[in-house]
Amino acid sequence: MELSALAIRVARTPGLGMLPQVTSQVLKLVDNPNASPRQIGALIERDAGLASKLLKTANSAYYGTPGKIKTVSQAISVMGLSAVRSVVVGQAYQQMTAVRGASKRFDRLAFWQHSLATATAARVLAKLKGWRDPEEAFLTGLLHDAGRLVMDRFLSNEFDQILTLALERVAPLIEVEREVLGYTHVEVCDLLAAEWNLPETMREPLRRHHDDVRFDECPLGCIVHAANVLAHQAGFALGAPVLYEMPPQVRQSLGIPDAQYEGLKQAIVHEVVKVQEALRI
Ligand SMILES: [Fe+2]
């Protein structure tokens, strides 16, 4: 299927291409510096599912406040706006991953863990680099391979072929995607990001997460690239067992000592369990 035809299918599928109205309004408000937590809280309360998810998250062990948070506005103040955004998008993402695609060879559990591992690594790297918004890094890491969920759903035959070829050749999935489809999960993810109205501060890094990009050029792109490599190295791999290495510019511009990466990989494994608990509500 051509990319343009795929774009039309994504846009026409409720729940995949389109976020629920409240969710997209919340995302717009969270990105508006003039919006007050009270306004955002009032909006979230209109969506009972979203409100209860937020309360459960704020009351989870992850935030260290079990059972103490009773209202949405309390939840927002405990979690911070940017974590609220993670829950909002996380919920939409979960709804999307809950729909089974048709691909026979796609390992959905491995995909979910890979996404979480990358998200977690991105948040840790963002904190190490003093990046302004570690939650945005988490979210970008979580969504970085979302294009593959779309492929699972709408391009299942081609995706099966891609997964088989990648295993046979022990080649990275992205190379085989380009060969079979003429485009990759990166372009497919951008279709989704556009439909979801994600801010350009996330879309650019999503588009560049496989490029050899320097931190000063595109900080989140560089962070998510490194996080993806670390997730693979920590055992949360996707596709064939290819040895993933950090490209020179990514490694040099991050400037994190090699020894620290080893500890970081252990932290990823640890955090995946914790974050999975916080998100699986
Ligand atoms: Fe990717």
Ligand SMILES: [Fe+2]
């Ligand atoms: Fe990835």
